[in-house]
Structure formats: structure tokens, C-alpha cells
Amino acid sequence: MTITITDFLVAFGVAFCGWALQTSVSGITRKTVARMQKRYGPKWYQNFRDIFKLLNKRAITHGWVYDFGVIMALAGIIGTAMFTPVANIVVFKGYDNFFVFVYLFAVGMLGMAMSASGSGNPLASIGVMRALTQMVGYEVPFMVIVLALIHVRDTSSISALVDIQQASGWNLVVMPIGTIVGFICLMGMLGKKPFDTYIAPAELASGPMVEYGGKQLGMLMIMHEIATFVEISLFVNLFLGGGSNILEFLVKYFIVYTLASYVSNVLGRFKIDQVVTFYYKIPILLALIQAGMLVIFGWGV
Amino acid sequence: MAKKANIKKDKVKKIVIDKSKSIIDAPSGMFSDKINEPFAHEMIVSKDRSENLTPKQRKRKWKSMANYFSANSLWMLMYCTGCCAIELPQAMTSRYDMERLGMGPMATPRQADILLITGYLSLKTLRRLIYTYEQMSEPKYVVGFGPCTLNGGIYHDSHAVINQLDQYVPIDLYIAGCMPKPEAVMNGFQDLIDLIEVGEATGWKDYHARYEWYKQNQKEALGEVMIHDEFHE
Ligand code: SF4
Numbered sequence: 001m002t003i004t005i006t007d008f009l010v011a012f013g014v015a016f017c018g019w020a021l022q023t024s025v026s027g028i029t030r031k032t033v034a035r036m037q038k039r040y041g042p043k044w045y046q047n048f049r050d051i052f053k054l055l056n057k058r059a060i061t062h063g064w065v066y067d068f069g070v071i072m073a074l075a076g077i078i079g080t081a082m083f084t085p086v087a088n089i090v091v092f093k094g095y096d097n098f099f100v101f102v103y104l105f106a107v108g109m110l111g112m113a114m115s116a117s118g119s120g121n122p123l124a125s126i127g128v129m130r131a132l133t134q135m136v137g138y139e140v141p142f143m144v145i146v147l148a149l150i151h152v153r154d155t156s157s158i159s160a161l162v163d164i165q166q167a168s169g170w171n172l173v174v175m176p177i178g179t180i181v182g183f184i185c186l187m188g189m190l191g192k193k194p195f196d197t198y199i200a201p202a203e204l205a206s207g208p209m210v211e212y213g214g215k216q217l218g219m220l221m222i223m224h225e226i227a228t229f230v231e232i233s234l235f236v237n238l239f240l241g242g243g244s245n246i247l248e249f250l251v252k253y254f255i256v257y258t259l260a261s262y263v264s265n266v267l268g269r270f271k272i273d274q275v276v277t278f279y280y281k282i283p284i285l286l287a288l289i290q291a292g293m294l295v296i297f298g299w300g301v
Numbered sequence: 302m303a304k305k306a307n308i309k310k311d312k313v314k315k316i317v318i319d320k321s322k323s324i325i326d327a328p329s330g331m332f333s334d335k336i337n338e339p340f341a342h343e344m345i346v347s348k349d350r351s352e353n354l355t356p357k358q359r360k361r362k363w364k365s366m367a368n369y370f371s372a373n374s375l376w377m378l379m380y381c382t383g384c385c386a387i388e389l390p391q392a393m394t395s396r397y398d399m400e401r402l403g404m405g406p407m408a409t410p411r412q413a414d415i416l417l418i419t420g421y422l423s424l425k426t427l428r429r430l431i432y433t434y435e436q437m438s439e440p441k442y443v444v445g446f447g448p449c450t451l452n453g454g455i456y457h458d459s460h461a462v463i464n465q466l467d468q469y470v471p472i473d474l475y476i477a478g479c480m481p482k483p484e485a486v487m488n489g490f491q492d493l494i495d496l497i498e499v500g501e502a503t504g505w506k507d508y509h510a511r512y513e514w515y516k517q518n519q520k521e522a523l524g525e526v527m528i529h530d531e532f533h534e
Contacts, residue, residue, distance in 0.1 A: 040398055049370055049374040049403060050403075057371075060438060201407075205408040209412070211411055213409075213411030213437070
């Protein structure tokens with residue numbers, strides 16, 4: 001398949017719209033959470049204001065590793081978002097492989113880790129270390145589930161998995177336990193409570209972000225919104241059957257993000273050792289049971 | 302003592318000259334006459350839209366947009382010094398809900414836009430405060446709470462507490478009350494937002510312009526601004 005310049009423009013459009021979508025959705029969530037706490041809450045476009053304000057501030061630097069890491073993080077995440085299948089828009093057909101996401105996503109995360117360590121603040125190093133530790137926690141159950149799924153479906157292309165689900169039922173129905181595990185892992189990926197150990201504002205002074213201010217923080221906020229978009233889209237595509245049209249996809253997207261935020265708003269924070277032991281106890285057990293059901297007994301396939 | 306008095310006089314004169322157009326008599330932006338025009342920035346923008354803009358006008362338009370964003374997303378660093386700090390939890394939580402103004406607490410000075418100085422400052426704290434203020438990225442604003450920051454309040458004759466905070470860092474707004482009620486705090490924040498929107502909260506520029514003066518005052522009060530302990534070496 002040849003890739004034209006139009007494909008790149010469309011792919012960039014997907015990344016941009018994903019950013020705008022996620023920024024609006026998280027603003028709406030801020031508002032509804034505020035209402036749940038009997039407050040008025042900010043305007044729904046508050047997150048846009050925050051980002052533009054940050055881009056408008058003066059920036060300091062802590063050396064070129066610090067600056068370069070931020071750009072690398074943003075570029076890595078935009079690159080990942082360009083491959084994301086949204087409803088029936090699959091830009092690079094044949095390249096939307098699950099493993100492409102796994103590898104490209106790591107570029108963004110490593111960029112951020114590099115930049116944060118480059119700032120030289122000990123709290124940032126602790127935050128990065130915790131983020132990587134947490135990754136070790138949630139990746140294992142998530143991978144068990146997804147690899148089992150890929151094994152029984154015989155394809156690792158996200159859009160092919162979506163097509164199969166639309167023909168023969170969502171994975172939410174086929175593998176309900178796996179979907180629950182996927183959701184718990186999604187909470188870990190998003191860094192929502194109780195898994196926000198590596199940000200922990202009161203304990204680590206916001207962890208990896210501790211030295212960021214001004215433009216760099218604005219770029220990291222953009223990166224965070226796009227990363228959230230990629231993660232939630234991945235969940236919707238893998239477990240909720242993607243979407244046959246944009247509207248269906250958006251509704252599912254909205255529900256998943258809102259649910260994750262609401263769950264996070266009623267929970268406290270785990271300590272980092274509790275995070276890892278939690279993931280290695282319940283989700284991994286459930287994931288193995290689900291994988292056994294799928295692969296050995298072929299239930300639900 | 303005589304030297305100190307001189308400095309004070311010098312400052313008052315300077316401020317009257319600098320800001321006489323818009324501020325009546327306070328050394329801060331407390332009594333701005335533009336406070337009742339919350340949408341002044343929009344007026345500037347809409348007036349310019351139809352005309353062909355000169356570079357200067359375009360710069361001003363850009364600036365007013367920038368002011369809009371800075372005003373409506375204020376992140377504060379709560380460096381709580383005195384008893385006034387106790388009024389902030391109410392202002393932050395459900396009852397008064399500061400988040401509806403786009404404000405929120407932030408963990409580190411680098412991320413913050415406003416520094417709230419909630420009450421008296423001992424000399425030891427002042428050193429840390431100056432470090433903190435200089436770490437914040439610009440534009441940055443300072444709000445002083447209560448008479449303790451204005452003229453010493455009930456600690457005016459203490460040997461360990463500074464009296465006039467605006468000699469050491471520029472203050473954009475004072476909030477009255479010992480301690481200010483949450484209503485006053487919220488009202489003060491709204492005033493600060495209005496000041497920023499019309500581009501009047503220029504304390505950080507003042508700090509650049511009169512850096513020598515501020516440093517001199519700081520040295521006079523502290524002897525040395527540098528901190529010598531295990532965290533700062
Ligand atoms: S102004 Fe009053 S309440 Fe505030 S710090 Fe001073 S004495 Fe305490």
C-alpha cells in the first residue's frame with residue numbers, strides 16, 4: 001500500500017481532533033465531578049485556557065536534555081495518535097498493529113522520563129521510577145489478556161479486531177472478565193486514582209512534573225491529553241467494538257473516560273508497593289483465568 | 302533608620318508617577334478604577350477587528366488575548382506563612398469553590414502563577430519566600446493577606462517579623478481583614494482577575510525594573526539573602 005501526503009494530513013488531523021476531543025471531554029468531566037461535590041466547577045473549556053496560558057508564559061530551561069525530552073515526548077505521542085483507528089477512519093491501513101502502539105507509545109513515555117530526569121530534581125527521578133514500576137505492574141495482566149485475544153482471533157491489527165467484533169459481538173460480551181481487567185489496567189495507564197502514585201502532588205510535589213513550568217508544562221499537558229486519547233481509543237477498539245460510525249465511537253469514548261474519572265474520584269491513593277502487589281494479585285489472576293477460558297476451552301469464541 | 306525612611310519616600314513617589322493614570326493611592330493595584338469593566342479586554346479586541354492593524358496594535362491585541370488566558374487560569378502556590386491561611390480551605394472547597402474562577406492549587410513554584418502570602422513573615426521565612434518568588438515563571442502575581450503584610454499588623458513591633466512586605470517583593474493585590482473572610486478572599490481573587498485582564502497587575506515587571514532597589518532592601522533586612530542549609534547548597 002502506498003502512503004500519500006494526504007494520508008499524513010488526515011493522520012495529523014486525527015491526532016489534532018483527538019487532542020481537542022479529549023481536552024473538551026476532560027473539561028466536561030471536571031464540571032460534572034464538581035457538581036457531584038456540590039460545587040459549580042470551572043467552565044468546560046477551562047483545560048484549553050490552562051494550556052494556552054502555559055504556552056504563553058515564559059519558559060526556563062534546565063539543559064538540552066530537558067528541552068529535547070519534552071519535544072520527543074510530544075512527537076512520540078502525536079505519532080502514536082496518528083495510527084489510532086477512530087470508527088471507520090483507519091489512516092495507515094495494515095499498519096494499525098497492536099504492537100506498533102506498544103512500541104510507539106514507549107517513545108513518548110521515555111522522552112518524558114528522560115526530560116524529567118534531565119531536570120535534575122530528585123523528586124522527578126522518584127516520580128519517573130514510580131511510573132516505570134507501575135508500568136511493570138499493569139503491563140503484565142494487560143498483555144496476558146490482549147495476547148490471548150490476538151491468539152484466538154489470529155490477527156493483531158486493531159481495525160481487523162474491530163471488524164470481527166462488529167460481526168460477532170463485542171469483546172465485552174465475549175470476555176467480560178478480560179474487559180474488567182482491561183479497565184483496571186486502563187486506570188493504571190491513565191494514572192487515575194488509586195493509581196496516581198507517580199504524580200502524588202502532596203507527597204512528591206507532582207513527581208516527574210516537579211520542575212516544569214511555562215511552555216514545557218503546556219506541551220506536556222497537550223501530550224497528556226493526546227496520550228489519554230490514544231489509551232481510551234485503544235480500550236474502546238479492543239473491548240467495546242470500536243464504532244461503526246463516529247458518533248457511536250464518541251459515545252463509547254465519553255462513557256469510558258467519564259466512568260474512569262468517577263471511579264477515580266471516590267478512591268484514595270495506593271502506595272507504590274501496594275500498586276504492584278495489587279496488580280500481581282487480582283488482575284493477573286483474573287487475566288490468567290480469562291486467557292485459559294479463551295485459549296484452552298475456547299469459551300465464547 | 303534614616304536610610305530606610307528615605308527608601309520609603311522614594312518608593313511612594315515613584316509609584317505615584319508610574320501608575321497615577323489608573324490607581325488612586327495605594328501602592329498596590331487595590332483601587333483600580335477599571336475594576337468595573339470586566340470585559341475591557343474584549344472591547345479592545347472587538348474595536349481592532351475591523352481595521353487594518355499596525356504592528357503596534359497587533360501587538361496590543363495579542364497581549365490582550367494573552368491577558369485573558371493568564372487571568373482565567375490562575376494556579377496558585379500556597380506558601381502558607383501566617384494564620385490567614387486558615388481561610389483558604391473554605392475558599393477552595395465546595396462552599397466557595399475557587400475552581401469556578403479557573404483557580405487551583407499547584408504543587409511547585411515552577412507551575413504556579415500566583416503566590417499567596419497569607420500573613421506575617423518571619424525573617425527566616427522571607428529568605429525562602431524570595432527564593433520561591435524568583436523560581437516562578439513569568440508572568441507571576443503576588444497577593445498579600447491581611448494587615449500583617451501591609452504594615453506589620455499586630456506583629457508590628459516584633460523583632461523577628463518584617464513589616465512592609467512590598468519592600469521585598471512586589472505585591473499586586475492586598476486583601477483586607479485579620480483574617481480575611483472567605484468572601485473577601487474570593488472577592489479579592491475576582492479583583493485580581495479583573496486587574497490581569499486589563500493588564501494592570503504588573504508587579505513582576507516592577508521587580509525587573511527596580512531589581513536593585515528590592516535587592517538592597519532584602520539585604521538590609523536579612524544581611525544576606527543566600528540560604529545555607531543542606532537543601533540549598
Ligand atoms: S493578618 Fe491577622 S490573621 Fe492574618 S497573619 Fe496577621 S495576625 Fe494572623
